[in-house]
Amino acid sequence: xxxxxxxxxxxxxxxxxxxxxxxxxxxxxxxxxxxxxxxxxxxxxxxxxxxxxxxxxxxxxxxxxxxxxxxxxxxxxxxxxxxxxxxxxxxxxxxxxxxxxxxxxxxxxxxxxxxxxxxxxxxxxxxxxxxxxxxxxxxxxxxxxxxxxxxxxxxxxxxxxxxxxxxxxxxxxx
Numbered sequence: 001x002x003x004x005x006x007x008x009x010x011x012x013x014x015x016x017x018x019x020x021x022x023x024x025x026x027x028x029x030x031x032x033x034x035x036x037x038x039x040x041x042x043x044x045x046x047x048x049x050x051x052x053x054x055x056x057x058x059x060x061x062x063x064x065x066x067x068x069x070x071x072x073x074x075x076x077x078x079x080x081x082x083x084x085x086x087x088x089x090x091x092x093x094x095x096x097x098x099x100x101x102x103x104x105x106x107x108x109x110x111x112x113x114x115x116x117x118x119x120x121x122x123x124x125x126x127x128x129x130x131x132x133x134x135x136x137x138x139x140x141x142x143x144x145x146x147x148x149x150x151x152x153x154x155x156x157x158x159x160x161x162x163x164x165x166x167x168x169x170x171x172x173x174x
Contacts, residue, residue, distance in 0.1 A: 008033045008051040016059055021082040023090055025072040026052065049073065060137065064091040071096055078133040082107065085116060085126045125151070
């Protein structure tokens, strides 16, 4: 291990530990790890990504990346509902270039037309995902499984309610 990779890992560990409710892209972490650089070069990207995977794995953080090539790789804390929600919003295709302030508003303002406020409230979908992750982390696997089954039943009911109703066949004549 080189001194440089140890230094980057230490900086990333400090950033993730100090901000458990945040999310970070590789570019965000490169700006922290290499202050003063004008642009993230491939060598910065590779070093930061490698260190973020290692440190993030040690701390339990996860990463998401959309299938589209220009989407960002986002690291988030699955044990914090704000970080979890922002991880999903930042990685989501339509939100790639949306400022973080607007994404924050979508989580805090129930009147925003694209609000996800109800999803982060106790009982909401993202809140439940975080509670399941916490139960697994704490060794309560049976409780986590029961919560996951309950959530799946809710999602199935929601999906069934969104299905279009079958139309009656046209009746001709009489």
